[in-house]
Amino acid sequence: MSLNNELINNKISQLHVCVIIPTYNNQHTLKRVLDGVLELTNNIIIVNDGSTDGTSNILKEYQHLQQFHFPENRGKGVALKEGFKHAISLDYQFAITIDSDGQHFPNDIPHFINALEQNETKDILIIGSRNMEQEGVPGKSSFGNKFSNFWFWIETGIKLKDTQSGFRLYPLNVIKNLKLYTTKFELEIEVIVKTAWKDVEVKNMPIQVLYDESERVSHFRPFKDFTRISILNTWLVFLTFIYYFPRRLIRNIKKKGLKRFLAEDLLGSNDSPKKKALSIALGVFIGFSPLWGLQTILVISLAIFLKLNKTIAFAFSNVSLPPFIPFIVIASLELGQLVLGEKISYSIEEMMENFEAIEHLKTYLVGSFTLAIIGAAVFGSIGYFFFTFFNKKHVALKND
Known part of the structure; x- marks a missing residue:
């Protein structure tokens, strides 16, 4: 040897x-x-x-x-x-x-x-x-x-x-x-x-x-x-x-605390304001869309494919958490009626109790995607101006 x-x-x-x-x-x-x-x-x-x-x-x-x-x-x-x-x-x-x-x-x-x-x-x-x-x-x-x-x-x-x-x-x-x-x-x-x-x-x-x-x-x-x-x-x-990415995100929030997580992983990310805003828009669009059960898979897959921020996209896709679903369904039905120019009859009380039983499927689907587009545009725009302002403020503080 x-x-x-x-x-x-x-x-x-x-x-x-x-x-x-x-x-x-x-x-x-x-x-x-x-x-x-x-x-x-x-x-x-x-x-x-x-x-x-x-x-x-x-x-x-x-x-x-x-x-x-x-x-x-x-x-x-x-x-x-x-x-x-x-x-x-x-x-x-x-x-x-x-x-x-x-x-x-x-x-x-x-x-x-x-x-x-x-x-x-x-x-x-x-x-x-x-x-x-x-x-x-x-x-x-x-x-x-x-x-x-x-x-x-x-x-x-x-x-x-x-x-x-x-x-x-x-x-x-x-x-x-x-x-x-x-x-x-x-x-x-x-x-x-x-x-x-x-x-x-x-x-x-x-x-x-x-x-x-x-x-x-x-x-x-x-x-x-x-x-x-x-x-x-x-x-x-x-x-x-369905497990690893959400678990890692939750563990990250628990480890850092919500305030620090938002500051470092969302606000402090090196991504541009445009990329962050598009990530928000994607998350909100998927969250509001009528794709129940597939939102997590879709939002992460699309974020990866479109090279957007997976953490931001996933976080904002949770606008469809269970407590909010009845209100999203109702808003979708109202928008659907507006877009199609028709009037349907439904009981809010019944919808709150059994919001999955939708008789007016066409109205719901049209309204749901309309809500998704509007929500994505509104939240994405707000996010863009917020991140742009935050970045300028952050740069100014560093220069002082």
């Missing part, structure tokens, strides 16, 4: 890091990966996920390492969870995962260790970022990665260059408290999203990558696995809109 490798070996031990290697039918590359990792550490956990090739014979040469053998293939997600479980039982605090198909270079492990050492809080998940533009990268891998990056951004607000690389460093103190349900390749997405939701830093770090089709065996099934990943992302996006 060279002096540099010995130094890394010591750091790995001091930081309580292990290397987990899940493998399935990678007999051509497994030995090279194992030998490369062994140059840096013996803290290795191998999970043989039911291989049917010569993997078992190769692993007989490494009986001094921690090994688990599944009698049949159960999926990469299950293999990783088994590795995490055993690493935690051995009191490791971090786990580096590396694929056994030869695309990763074990000599990149020191970069993970140095990045971990430099991180003060040690609450960090690092994903190796591959150069997906280099020659030899399969088109399906590049597309799948871009697809995954986009949904990770939607779900967490974090922009990454690579969310699918299996070369990662995980904080096991966080992993042990996560409820993970998936069993295949999609587990790697589930883990990073739920880790980010725990307010743990998730970041990329450049790594080398090799796609040698003459010896590399990929077990990613484009249709089946892409479908599973899509289903997972659909569920995570749903949770983001």
Whole structure:
């Protein structure tokens, strides 16, 4: 072991890091990966996920390492969870995962260790970022990665260059408290999203990558696995809109107090008065529109798509909180009559008791969207003048 490798070996031990290697039918590359990792550490956990090739014979040469053998293939997600479980039982605090198909270079492990050492809080998940533009990268891998990056951004607000690389460093103190349900390749997405939701830093770090089709065996099934990943992302996006984002907003308000939250997150935002005003207008429009049950999903989706302030848009979409709904419905009916030039008969008392039972649907819908447009214009305009005035006043105070 060279002096540099010995130094890394010591750091790995001091930081309580292990290397987990899940493998399935990678007999051509497994030995090279194992030998490369062994140059840096013996803290290795191998999970043989039911291989049917010569993997078992190769692993007989490494009986001094921690090994688990599944009698049949159960999926990469299950293999990783088994590795995490055993690493935690051995009191490791971090786990580096590396694929056994030869695309990763074990000599990149020191970069993970140095990045971990430099991180003060040690609450960090690092994903190796591959150069997906280099020659030899399969088109399906590049597309799948871009697809995954986009949904990770939607779900967490974090922009990454690579969310699918299996070369990662995980904080096991966080992993042990996560409820993970998936069993295949999609587990790697589930883990990073739920880790980010725990307010743990998730970041990329450049790594080398090799796609040698003459010896590399990929077990990613484009249709089946892409479908599973899509289903997972659909569920995570749903949770983001109905739980994660509102929870984060409420926690932020509780942590800072309403006055400080308004000052820092709304008034003190670096967004321009125009952008803030448009965010208010969007929130009010969605809040007043007859899209009950979909407002949160729509307002956050549109705020992201239109690159507006998600916090402001979501906050103002709550003009349709349950206590206000009967009054919004009544105002919509009155406006609908005005726009259509017709007169309908309804009881306010009955509407207050059962405002969902709307007999005059056309009148309500026309009035509702009219109210949404007027409300968006009024609140947006007021917001624009307010934020413009506030910004000028803030600048004047700074200059005094």
